[in-house]
Amino acid sequence: MGKSSRTFLGFKYRMGTSFAKERVRNPLQNVNERATVALSYLSRSMSYNHSDIDKKWQKTWEEAKIFEAKNDSKKDPYYLLVEFPFPSGAGLHVGHPRSYTALDVIARKRRMEGYNVLYPIGWDAFGLPTENYAIKTGRKPQDVTKENIDNFRRQLKSLGLSFDWSREVNTTDPAYYKWTQWQFLEFFKAGLAYKDTIAINWCTSCKIGLANEEVVNAACERCGGEVEMREKEQWMIAITKFADRLIDDLETVDFLPKIAKQQVDWIGRSEGAKIRFDLGEVREVLVATGNEAKLERNRFVCEGSNIALREAVDYGMHSHEVNEGSDLVENARMKAQVYAGNVDVPVLGMDSAFVLEGVDMDPAEVRRSVVTEEEEAALSQREIADRMLAHYKGLAEARGGVIEGHWHDVFVCIFPDGTEKVTECKRPIQLSTKVHEPVDEFFPIRSLYINRKTGKYPKEQTEEETRVELEDYRVALLDALQPTIEVFTTRPDTLYGVTYMVLAPEHPLALQLATDEQSADVETYIEASAKKTDIERGDAAKEKTGVFTGAYAKHPLTGEYVPIWVADYVLMNYGTGAVMAVPAHDERDFAFAKKYDLPVKQVVDGDEANLDHEAFIAKDGKLVNSGAFDRMTVAEGIAGITSKLEELGKGEKATTYKLRDWVFSRQRYWGEPIPLVHCEACDWVPIPDDQLPVVLPEIDAYLPTDDGESPLAAINDWVNTECPSCGGPAKRETDTMPNWAGSSWYFLRYTDPHNSEAFASEEALKYWMPVNLYNGGMEHTTLHLLYSRFWNKFLHDRGHVPVSEPYHSRRSHGLILAEDGSKMSKSKGNVVNPDDIVTNFGADTLRMYELFLGPFSEPAPWSENGVMGVKRFLDRVMRLEEFIANDASKELTSALHKMLKKVNTDIESMSFNTAVAAMMSYVNELHKAKSVSKDSLHTFLRTLVPFAPHVANELYEKTGGNEILESLSWPEFSEELTKDDVVTIAVQVNGKLRATLEMDAGSNQAKVEAAARAEEHVAKYLEGEVKKVIFVPDKLVNFVV
């Protein structure tokens, strides 16, 4: 014990401490040094010389180019993918080879089965760790990256993985990120990339925006620095537009169930309804117009609301005409200002424009251009209308007969306190040369266009259709006058149970609605919650807080008034930022109602309901207290109440998602520059294809700045450029892309990595895609995996990729833990370096150990002793050479075929650990027999070669093999030969094992029963009456007494 402990510690010392320190400075030198040390041990051991063998076969494979995939092959393609590593300064982790080796086994098996296999590798090399490391050491990220990649490549090559190195990709290579930029511009051109101001977690020390998961206890996960919320303009990509397809298309692929589920949960689709609550009191509004028709229309759309529209004359004033300019908002405001201040009701000003795409037009000007002032007096209204019609028709004809356009309506409401609210809407129309008779003499254009929502001419529309046409108009108008509160709920069936409403503190109406007495409290509450981070806010366990606004909303069905509260348990960024509270049937509302003594009204019946203590959230009851909806099931209630709301214009079916759009900007240096320029005249303009890539300038001052701007913003001669569209002065976008960008499409590039005309050729994509099997970490399920599926779908929609789903199968490997079961980490000093294992025991030992240490998808602790066990196995394999004989005993042949069968099926089910165990068992049998035929040995080596390619090839060559093993076919097993002549049969009495029998296979029941009864251990239990005998052929016999 003492002896082995000492040597063991000595070994630990050599591996863990002395080399680790120097490795950082000069990796290559230390490898040699370690090799020398290892050799001195080898010379004294019986081990094969793994260093020489590893190098010899790696060289052989490289020269023979046998792992290079062919794009012009007639063979069936098979595409295996592992997540390409981020080349960190720490070098390869023992976790990397686990999945690389596992898929290497499959890749090698598939090649031997005759497939054209693509198993590529590359570098996901942009990213913060490199940039931070570069800053710390005062070096260029470019140099650090190159060095890290070289080290990773050396380490990976030392493992004998069958990657196609000729297809290596690197996300930081301009030839690669040219296409990342090009694809980003595709998003931009499709309108899916947009700029938006959002609040982000900002680490004041790293000077970078953090994702929520990077914030721990209101501090930066990375550096512990202070985190604050900052408003920041960011490029966003509209991944939410693909939410449904990202969920639904999971049906078409073979992902590990928990992976698919995690994605579905992350996207978080909820179906329900949006419901609008009006404010309680009736509002009088003065409409600033002298136009009866406009007033008429506004009254029409306000029907059913609590808005009463009045005219100036109602307040004893005359209507005034105001000169019109070209700015709609300014016009509307000027109209309202005529009366504002003279009455104590809100004043509404409005203006509309008829906008035809690509045509400069204004109805008043059209009128002026077709009739002179003299003519105007002389001509009839009908004649003028005809001339205007002719003018419009001319415009349409000049543009192929049809012009798309819209009505643009603007509302400005000035409230008695002087504040104003501006809203607008656009109603799409299509103008053509076809005239709908009779022509509207006062408004001739209404006879020339159809409304895009109804597909009809205005005059053709029924009243109902007119309401459809004017829906957006109505929303904008009412919104201007009196905001309604819109909520989202998954339980519209509980609408009758609403006893109060809650707004998120950030809700724009929160303060606006507060009554005079309550506004101070509300303001204080809003300010207090603004100071909290998302993490503090997000703790569901903490007691809920809130404050009453003093305002009430009108229930859309009962007309009752319910109080409106502000509380931070409602989140602004989900749904509409407001909820209808149903304390009887929602846990959170219940807790809040109990605390603030708000009423609880039960509307779903159930025996288990105990509303004194908890909310009743089960959905198997019937509706009660719900008027006409009583006795409906929950499902019927949801449908019934939703359609009732639709009928009333108070709500509609709606779906919301937890998934947010993708924040695509980083204000950091080490990423792909976003290829856009901003021009005063042309807005955002893409860099033309022939000027891509926009190369990241190599600069010394790439430190992040505290103003939240990218370091690129400081390079004046790079930022200032010329607008590609108008040639005027313009500024480059200085944000860079997140490190998820390059990894969102690398699997496409592998199919055709050297193409300079396209990111990959159509033929290559068609031949290789989709990826047959993609393996990666669970931690990438909701980010990389989702992003890349989305990215691929988008490119597919644009016609650039032939498949909608990029990966046919997705599997995940388990983490490798330290010996004590904790996570390996540099700070704990328990990281195992693969180099040490390769140097001391050889690549094959590391490969096989990582496959053997446990089920592939489960986490497993590292074990130094386990490594040695595998090393011993490989030594035993090498020693098989001594046993070669012509013996082909029935037992050994059967053992061989059982092993072949087991290894074959285990590889397919990714049960590598039991495949290795099967080979170990087989080798143990050969050692026991001290005999193996050359044929059997060579068959075994063909099975071993995917696992331990160096050892297998070496022994094959030493025992007379002339080819590279990889060029041979995968061994087939014979089902017949796996069968044994003699089987062991269990003898049970009442299900308890009493004896075992060796019997000829296929023995019948009578024979087995007789043999069993003859056993004395069995006989003594069978003295009573035997009621029943259960017989399972070749397995067991069970006596029931």
Next chain:
RNA sequence: GCCGGGGUGGUGGAAUUGGUAGACACGCUAGACUUAGGAUCUAGUGCCGCAAGGUGUGCAGGUUCGAGUCCUGUCCCCGGUACCA
């Protein structure tokens, strides 16, 4: 809290449709060969017991000729998620 996954020797882990629990490996014990190697070989190794035998897959029940496997309840561990209306 909710949603997944899982509890099997001293350890990592094996166990087709319910059919000999503990394959394979580590560790340990004894011995052989050796001067010593992190080597090899032989035998043993779930637990209790000298043995016969009993007992045993987190715990408590149930179904069955027979349960690690199926059912009910319960406890614990790991992962994901977190006021998502």
